[in-house]
Amino acid sequence: MANDANKVKTVAEVVQTIPDGAHIALGGFAINRCNIVVSHELIRQQKKDLTLSQGVVGLDTDLLVGAGLVKRCIMGGGSLDRFGPVHCINRARETQPGWSHDYSSLTICLKYLAGALGISFIPTKCLMSSEVLDRLEQFAPDDIRKMKCPFTGEEYLLLKALTPDICFVHVQVADREGNSQISGARWENEEQAKSGKRLVVVTEELVPTEYIQRNPERTIIPGHRVEAIIHQPFGAHPSACFDYYDYDADHLRLYVNHSKKKETFPDYVNKYILGTKDHWEYLDLVGGLKQMNEIRAEKLLGY
Amino acid sequence: MSEVPATDTEIMATAGARELKDGQVVVVGLGLPQVATVLAKRTHAPRLSALLEIGVINPAPIDTAVGLADARIWYKATCWSGFLDVMGMNVHRGVVDVGFLGALEIDQHGNINTTLLKNDKGGIRYFNGSAGGNDIASMAKSVMMIMRHEKRKLPTLVAHLTSPGFVGGKSRKELGLRGGGPFCVITDKAVLGFDEETHSAKLVSLHPGVSLEDVVENTGFTLKIPKQVPNTPLPTAEELRLLREEIDPKRVYLGKEG
Numbered sequence: 001m002a003n004d005a006n007k008v009k010t011v012a013e014v015v016q017t018i019p020d021g022a023h024i025a026l027g028g029f030a031i032n033r034c035n036i037v038v039s040h041e042l043i044r045q046q047k048k049d050l051t052l053s054q055g056v057v058g059l060d061t062d063l064l065v066g067a068g069l070v071k072r073c074i075m076g077g078g079s080l081d082r083f084g085p086v087h088c089i090n091r092a093r094e095t096q097p098g099w100s101h102d103y104s105s106l107t108i109c110l111k112y113l114a115g116a117l118g119i120s121f122i123p124t125k126c127l128m129s130s131e132v133l134d135r136l137e138q139f140a141p142d143d144i145r146k147m148k149c150p151f152t153g154e155e156y157l158l159l160k161a162l163t164p165d166i167c168f169v170h171v172q173v174a175d176r177e178g179n180s181q182i183s184g185a186r187w188e189n190e191e192q193a194k195s196g197k198r199l200v201v202v203t204e205e206l207v208p209t210e211y212i213q214r215n216p217e218r219t220i221i222p223g224h225r226v227e228a229i230i231h232q233p234f235g236a237h238p239s240a241c242f243d244y245y246d247y248d249a250d251h252l253r254l255y256v257n258h259s260k261k262k263e264t265f266p267d268y269v270n271k272y273i274l275g276t277k278d279h280w281e282y283l284d285l286v287g288g289l290k291q292m293n294e295i296r297a298e299k300l301l302g303y
Numbered sequence: 304m305s306e307v308p309a310t311d312t313e314i315m316a317t318a319g320a321r322e323l324k325d326g327q328v329v330v331v332g333l334g335l336p337q338v339a340t341v342l343a344k345r346t347h348a349p350r351l352s353a354l355l356e357i358g359v360i361n362p363a364p365i366d367t368a369v370g371l372a373d374a375r376i377w378y379k380a381t382c383w384s385g386f387l388d389v390m391g392m393n394v395h396r397g398v399v400d401v402g403f404l405g406a407l408e409i410d411q412h413g414n415i416n417t418t419l420l421k422n423d424k425g426g427i428r429y430f431n432g433s434a435g436g437n438d439i440a441s442m443a444k445s446v447m448m449i450m451r452h453e454k455r456k457l458p459t460l461v462a463h464l465t466s467p468g469f470v471g472g473k474s475r476k477e478l479g480l481r482g483g484g485p486f487c488v489i490t491d492k493a494v495l496g497f498d499e500e501t502h503s504a505k506l507v508s509l510h511p512g513v514s515l516e517d518v519v520e521n522t523g524f525t526l527k528i529p530k531q532v533p534n535t536p537l538p539t540a541e542e543l544r545l546l547r548e549e550i551d552p553k554r555v556y557l558g559k560e561g
Binding site for chain 2: 030031056058077078085090094103126127129130131187188191239240247303
């Protein structure tokens with residue numbers, strides 16, 4: 001416990017260390033465990049020219065794109081499920097050809113896996129004979145190759161490894177060393193988190209290490225890989241955090257009503273992000289304790 | 304009992320369910336594929352394994368989910384993992400029998416578009432993109448698709464080829480793809496299949512009350528039509544009861560009642 005105290009940081013402290021132009025990977029999926037705390041703070045600090053990567057892009061990345069912070073997106077797909085499309089991301093894709101490098105869920109995950117393993121590329125049989133591949137060859141020619149297997153002669157597509165400058169992942173439970181446990185489905189969380197040059201965890205609950213030691217098989221990220229821990233209850237709101245709270249359907253509808261049009265999106269950013277100094281103020285503004293209690297997960301269901 | 308006649312969507316969901324066989328491993332996209340798969344599991348295919356790309360295997364949901372990111376669809380699963388497991392070590396590994404997908408557009412060779420649509424003035428509107436769609440269409444042993452039957456949604460060639468079927472009428476081997484490609488398209492008017500030689504779409508059956516002219520008029524490409532066209536069987540009373548009372552009582556995916 002000697003050197004752990006300085007690992008727990010505020011999101012403002014962490015975001016201050018991110019330079020403009022950085023490649024950031026966020027751990028959300030559509031409307032689940034989105035890195036809302038991080039996105040909000042990046043917007044408050046007005047970071048510029050970011051590259052964002054994510055398997056299935058969600059609310060966390062859509063916010064950053066809508067606020068104009070992102071110069072490039074590397075993604076597998078994305079939506080806000082039945083609440084609607086990722087309007088801000090789709091608008092950027094419509095107006096700037098080549099702005100996004102579009103892969104698939106598995107191929108993004110494989111690119112992170114290569115990064116996490118410390119290898120520079122990884123072969124796959126996906127994306128062959130598709131326009132997804134044609135477009136990558138056009139807009140990301142340095143990230144794609146084809147090769148015949150030296151053992152069998154079979155043709156493979158080679159994907160260049162992704163090694164983000166900094167990865168964020170929202171987890172249910174972490175200790176002060178960063179040992180992090182995730183419950184429920186976890187998409188590409190592990191491969192992504194371990195692919196970056198830096199890794200910061202945002203946790204719902206900060207627990208003693210003894211709690212982690214009760215079920216060490218649940219630890220997806222061991223503490224020695226974690227640079228900093230941000231402790232923020234309801235930090236994924238209005239997206240869901242399994243076992244802790246459901247998505248906030250009313251707020252998601254409100255978000256989509258603003259994100260639908262370029263003209264109305266700044267109203268959302270001004271009111272809910274720039275108009276609040278931190279996530280606690282944001283939570284008060286979106287309904288406070290009463291609303292958080294409304295969306296709190298039922299113990300048996302987890303949602 | 305279910306006196307109300309089956310709607311188009313209920314016929315679609317049931318036709319989808321009946322294409323699935325007991326014991327198969329199926330990777331399922333959200334929406335009607337999910338509804339049809341749950342119906343198959345609760346009727347003739349209890350030992351079917353259903354995989355969701357996000358990292359969920361064999362859930363038994365009791366509430367209707369708004370998408371894969373909604374934990375309602377993770378409920379009572381036998382496994383929670385992630386993309387690398389479901390899409391990598393199952394789909395890419397080649398152990399998935401059926402990929403069951405929705406689409407924005409499907410063309411005559413079973414190519415799928417889930418990325419963008421173009422309007423008459425050349426404007427482009429983006430949608431979800433591939434997500435797991437390309438991985439599944441490339442690698443599953445067979446692919447079944449489900450989509451509304453409209454002329455603009457069934458063009459000769461998709462506006463964006465997100466996920467390959469028999470591109471240019473070529474065989475999967477020629478295309479360098481391991482998976483077997485599409486075998487079935489279920490619409491709200493008919494069931495389509497693919498000709499073994501030309502790899503072009505053919506009519507398999509018409510839903511009851513739908514005329515051949517209606518299908519031909521609302522298909523953007525030339526369909527191969529057999530001499531005798533059978534009718535798609537109607538859902539049974541039990542299938543309708545399961546759909547309406549247990550699987551999607553709020554009609555999130557089934558839509559309006561008859």
